[in-house]
Amino acid sequence: MSENTFDCIVVGSGNAGSCAAHSAVESGCTRVLIVEKGPKEWVGGNGFFTAGAHRTVHGGLADLLPLVQNAPSDAAATIDMEPYTAEQFAGDIMRLGDGRSDPGLVQAVVDRSRDAVQWLADRVGVPFTFSFNRQAYLVNGRQKFWGGMVLSVEDGGKGLIAAHQRALEREGAETWFDTPAVSLIYDGESVKGVEVLRGGQPVRIYAPAVVLACGGYEASPKLREQNLGTDWVRAKVRGTPYNTGDGLSLASAVGAKLYGDFASCHSTCWDFNAPSDRGDRELSNQFTKSGYPLGVMVNANGQRFVDEGADFRNYTYAKFGRAILGQPGGFAFQIWDKRVLDWLRKEEYGDDVVEKIRAESAEELGDKLVERGLEDRDAFVLTLASYNDAVRTFREENPDKQWDPAVKDGLSTQSSRTSLELPKSNWALPIDEAPFLAVKVTCGITFTFGGLAIDPNTAAVISAQSSRPINGLFCTGELVGGLFYGNYPGGSGLTAGAVFGIAAGREAARLAKEQMSS
Structure with a gap:
């Protein structure tokens, strides 16, 4: 030896x-x-x-500007970035771990x-960048960062x-x-x-x-x-x-x-058609499907099963894979309509990355999803109708609330007249304007x-x-x-x-x- x-x-x-x-x-x-x-x-x-994301304590934009390579002065002038304190970082880990973390x-x-x-x-x-594509939305000409995490590579x-x-x-x-x-x-x-x-x-x-x-x-x-x-x-x-x-x-x-x-473990919404026993070295993280806060997710029975707007995506994505795995067949469908299609990340939802299921109505979408594992088409159509009714009722009672994906905007399904058993707590828009889009997702396990x-x-x-x-x-x-x-x-x-x-x-x-x- x-x-x-x-x-x-x-x-x-x-x-x-x-x-x-x-x-x-x-x-x-x-x-x-x-x-x-x-x-x-x-x-x-x-x-x-x-995706190269690094969460860190920081003092705001001025603190991190010298660290990154993609924010020249003209771009920096359009960025809204709040400081992220040690108390916030520690609080986020402890909050998401139900106080059990060491x-x-x-x-x-x-x-x-x-x-x-x-x-x-x-x-x-390491060539750090600001994560404009994953952690910021362009709202009224401003890049608004959300969820505490701003650095990528x-x-x-x-x-x-x-x-x-x-x-x-x-x-x-x-x-x-x-x-x-x-x-x-x-x-x-x-x-x-x-x-x-x-x-x-x-x-x-x-x-x-x-x-x-x-x-x-x-x-x-x-x-x-x-x-x-x-x-x-x-x-x-x-x-x-x-x-x-x-x-x-x-x-x-x-x-x-x-x-x-x-x-x-860390588990997330993952492309149903991705390899089973390993990642793809070319597409790698592009199999992530993190656009669910902009729409809804339904299982094979046509039912929603999580509050898609419970929190910012980077506080929910690591547990929603587990939720999907627990559904019939271990898969789900993410659903959107015309209103938000341009807000979906091209890296994850490009035509060359994921199989897209398009339709001109909820009924037609249900028919197409049946071909991909949906077991109850009528329940699916009813789920969307009930969701849309709840969203519209909330907006009638709260006309001053505006949709803003960069903040917890409070646009909900819960009002005095109509409340869903399972709410969507933020970013709730109707899903009723063609074209409709769906993708099939499953659970991707990241680490234990x-x-x-x-x-x-x-x-x-x-x-x-x-x-x-x-x-x-x-x-x-x-x-x-x-x-x-x-x-x-x-x-x-x-x-x-x-x-x-x-x-x-x-x-x-x-x-x-x-x-x-x-």
Whole structure:
């Protein structure tokens, strides 16, 4: 069995693992190795499939303008962007997690978020942009940002991972592809390295620090069924097919503490016709279907099943996939009419991206949906009619309220005369003006919330027996447990991966220096 020695070993080539590698080099490591289970053409893990959204505390437009590449002075003059405070960020995570999120982890992510995105720009060269296409609406000539999250990356996750790869090459970090980690080298007190398979042969790699950044178990049907339930076998994998729970098994074998919400995950409205067991490297995040706040969603029985206007999209999309999966057949239809078609994002709803079902009336649309799985055409027509009646009645009673997708406008289905059992709380417009449009969606699973317990300051993995850090073992990215429960605010995942990746790399360098001096 061959052996190798490095200062730091990172398991996983995604955003979080790359951040750990950069930080390790920056902090003094001279030999850093990333081992990646997948082939080179699958570099980047789930980060590659994101929109590149990074949620961060910020002081408003002036604070972030120096960070972005797509807001020249003339464009900046038309932007409305409120500051996003630490209290708001922490409150959003805790609110969406029903107060269950680990306060220490939340505070670490929130308090270090602004420094992390600055570091990504300065150290890594991530080309940040304002997310005009996803997080702002053009209203009365003004770009109005909403939902607290404003930063993206040029070319989304593809651009993010490309920036990481360029930086890793500059830094001289090595990456071994097609190299699954099979066990940690552990002497009972410290993790000393990793045993991997390289070219099908076992190889022992030694280092004073190992950073696990290899994601959750969302690509394993067996573990999805075991932890999330039988319905989850049919969920579509949004990203890499290589996140099959390896980090959990590696860490559990050395006594790591499992932590967090193993019963839920990040899941979203996903194109029904997308691949089932992996993302598409070309279309990637374009399979997301996030236009539901502008219309309604109905199941195979022709019934609505969620409040599409309960909150801004980036506070609901990560849980609505689960809601769709629970419907008959595990699918739904998103429905709009002429009023809002121009507001749908072209990246998600372009003619070359999604199958569109068009009709000139609700009845004709129902007929066409029957061909695609709708089981009760009459119930569907009645659902739209009842919804439209409720919207019109509300507007008759509230003539001063104006539709505005950039704020919670209060345009509802609930009035003194007519109220639906399931409301639409905001952005409720009638759906009665031809042409009508529908798309078929299902559940896309992004990442799982249960993972490993870590120290919020150092990202060290915690021992289940001693409740103390396991020396030499760190964790970042989607493998961290305890941060998200049930739901999460969009853009938090990449930021958290950077925050804990930076910490893990810094601690890896400290251990490497201690070993050299001993």
